[in-house]
Amino acid sequence: xxxxxxxxxxxxxxxxxxxxxxxxxxxxxxxxxxxxxxxxxxxxxxxxxxxxxxxxxxxxxxxxxxxxxxxxxxxxxxxxxxxxxxxxxxxxxxxxxxxxxxxxxxxxxxxxxxxxxxxxxxxxxxxxxxxxxxxxxxxxxxxxxxxxxxxxxxxxxxxxxxxxxxxxxxxxxxxxxxxxxxxxxxxxxxxxxxxxxxxxxxxxxxxxxxxxxxxxxxxxxxxxxxxxxxxxxxxxxxxxxxxxxxxxxxxxxxxxxxxxxxxxxxxxxxxxxxxxxxxxxxxxxxxxxxxxxxxxxxxxxxxxxxxxxxxxxxxxxxxxxxxxxxxxxxxxxxxxxxxxxxxxxxxxxx
Amino acid sequence: xxxxxxxxxxxxxxxxxxxxxxxxxxxxxxxxxxxxxxxxxxxxxxxxxxxxxxxxxxxxxxxxxxxxxxxxxxxxxxxxxxxxxxxxxxxxxxxxxxxxxxxxxxxxxxxxxxxxxxxxxxxxxxxxxxxxxxxxxxxxxxxxxxxxxxxxxxxxxxxxxxxxxxxxxxxxxxxxxxxxxxxxxxxxxxxxxxxxxxxxxxxxxxxxxxxxxxxxxxxxxxxxxxxxxxxxxxxxxxxxxxxxxxxxxxxxxxxxxxxxxxxxxxxxxxxxxxxxxxxxxxxxxxxxxxxxxxxxxxxxxxxxxxxxxxxxxxxxxxxxxxxxxxxxxxxxxxxxxxxxxxxxxxxxxx
Numbered sequence: 001x002x003x004x005x006x007x008x009x010x011x012x013x014x015x016x017x018x019x020x021x022x023x024x025x026x027x028x029x030x031x032x033x034x035x036x037x038x039x040x041x042x043x044x045x046x047x048x049x050x051x052x053x054x055x056x057x058x059x060x061x062x063x064x065x066x067x068x069x070x071x072x073x074x075x076x077x078x079x080x081x082x083x084x085x086x087x088x089x090x091x092x093x094x095x096x097x098x099x100x101x102x103x104x105x106x107x108x109x110x111x112x113x114x115x116x117x118x119x120x121x122x123x124x125x126x127x128x129x130x131x132x133x134x135x136x137x138x139x140x141x142x143x144x145x146x147x148x149x150x151x152x153x154x155x156x157x158x159x160x161x162x163x164x165x166x167x168x169x170x171x172x173x174x175x176x177x178x179x180x181x182x183x184x185x186x187x188x189x190x191x192x193x194x195x196x197x198x199x200x201x202x203x204x205x206x207x208x209x210x211x212x213x214x215x216x217x218x219x220x221x222x223x224x225x226x227x228x229x230x231x232x233x234x235x236x237x238x239x240x241x242x243x244x245x246x247x248x249x250x251x252x253x254x255x256x257x258x259x260x261x262x263x264x265x266x267x268x269x270x271x272x273x274x275x276x277x278x279x280x281x282x283x284x285x286x287x288x289x290x291x292x293x294x295x296x297x298x299x300x301x302x303x304x305x306x307x308x309x310x311x312x313x314x315x316x317x318x319x320x321x322x323x324x325x326x327x328x329x330x331x332x333x334x335x336x337x338x339x340x341x342x343x344x345x346x347x348x349x350x
Numbered sequence: 351x352x353x354x355x356x357x358x359x360x361x362x363x364x365x366x367x368x369x370x371x372x373x374x375x376x377x378x379x380x381x382x383x384x385x386x387x388x389x390x391x392x393x394x395x396x397x398x399x400x401x402x403x404x405x406x407x408x409x410x411x412x413x414x415x416x417x418x419x420x421x422x423x424x425x426x427x428x429x430x431x432x433x434x435x436x437x438x439x440x441x442x443x444x445x446x447x448x449x450x451x452x453x454x455x456x457x458x459x460x461x462x463x464x465x466x467x468x469x470x471x472x473x474x475x476x477x478x479x480x481x482x483x484x485x486x487x488x489x490x491x492x493x494x495x496x497x498x499x500x501x502x503x504x505x506x507x508x509x510x511x512x513x514x515x516x517x518x519x520x521x522x523x524x525x526x527x528x529x530x531x532x533x534x535x536x537x538x539x540x541x542x543x544x545x546x547x548x549x550x551x552x553x554x555x556x557x558x559x560x561x562x563x564x565x566x567x568x569x570x571x572x573x574x575x576x577x578x579x580x581x582x583x584x585x586x587x588x589x590x591x592x593x594x595x596x597x598x599x600x601x602x603x604x605x606x607x608x609x610x611x612x613x614x615x616x617x618x619x620x621x622x623x624x625x626x627x628x629x630x631x632x633x634x635x636x637x638x639x640x641x642x643x644x645x646x647x648x649x650x651x652x653x654x655x656x657x658x659x660x661x662x663x664x665x666x667x668x669x670x671x672x673x674x675x676x677x678x679x680x681x682x683x684x685x686x687x688x689x690x691x692x693x694x695x696x697x698x699x700x
Contacts, residue, residue, distance in 0.1 A: 148520045155509045
């Protein structure tokens, strides 16, 4: 899908990019994510630098907790979508998109720290969770700190754009409460599931992309909605893939125990689809706690049921919708790279 | 100190105010807080209305938790200082100051919800704390929700003003971590104490007042700093008074158990001053947990030590500094009322 170099660079910052890309010392990309990363390599580097800067606090312990989570990596899918979307809309002053990407990653990280408290997680990204390493009190405060930093960064955007970011934050909290309403609750429907995922995951993708697209001041204003729509579907795809991996991956690949959704009574997509067809499974889902043996049995039963394939199909549908949303945008390497990145998301569960 | 009616009203909103104040059916004020409240009665009413509106969520449980805390009252000192400061600077479009006051109260409320988790409080404002009523997970999320709403409201302010609000939020989190460094730590000094209180309490007073004063577009720009400086001292006075009341008040007046700071190892002002002079008290403060008898003995020993009087003196000093900070402002009923309100703060411990 990559059809050659991006359009002519604009301004000094873009020239540097072209120089970087032309640097033959760089390893040629071997997969779409690497290609995408290379297209916005400087911006991604700026995101990491800025993240490092804004994690600094007058309290070293605060920086340590934030760094414990953020330096553990994560896939940085949100920054990548934001940065590519910004470029695909013709954005040229990359510092704007970098700030959006940083704010997004901070809000996402704050929500992970708080989620670890809510879900009592002991591990995260293959290491001890902040909660288990630093305790509830400091983990909670570090989440608030990251959120405040995001708020600070967003301050220089327009009122409308800040409202979009705030809406995503509000949706996150409402998603958390909605999810808890359906914890161990076999009444949960596919629509409930999609609403929870929209609030908890897709909304932040959507609003972040919307802000960065708006900051790009695109030639055609409808591109802002196109990018936001794309990012919303990316968020849905991303979460569905995550749900499937919780059922099918190896613990070492996952960085956390397999079958967590079953253990915690989370209405993940495979569970929602499986319990609709299987009364016994529904009863097991309603149980407040399951033995390891029961968890294993539930996992096996769900894997055999055929719903994993249904989940894969739904992930592919949302990935296609995300790609199709980009159709109105001009044909650039950025748009193609975004398409390829979306394609790669679904190869994780293909 | 009240020297007659405020200066001539400007604009339709202000006319309504004058009408309200001229309404002879109103009970005449019997204390400075009532006078202050009457001067900004419509604005305070708008604050309550706006608070009610922004607490609404797609998740009724969220609204319930937020309402549980916010409808329990609280003294609304922050809104009052913000609104009077705005008027004292000649501000006329009250909706601006109302929004600042609402955002401030939301940030303060969010921090109380999170504090109840951090300090494991069972009571707050004379009733069950949200944490003990709704559990850690939902209380945490409701705090994030209130914080997001504040973020949303602040979105329409200038970048610089949003930065001030974000700085206050960051200071809050850093104050929390700093306080925990000195929990049960007899090395704590008066300077440490003042820095903790600045971060945890005074900074939000200061930055809220700074924003509302700036929104008033005062004739003399230096009034913004004057009001901010005043509000910072109000915050310090407020916390010192709170610390003293924790040692001297009745449980029924306080709405929470007496001696909580001793029990929790919080470096409150009486404790900080007392342990500097009394090695045995310092050792008791260093103990991770004390029996009820020991708490009673420590309280009695601190009350006998004379530090309560030192605390009262310090509270009065900060109250005076707050009042003196207002000297550059024009002589209006708003300024006088703010002075009287500050005076009343210290009568609680006089």
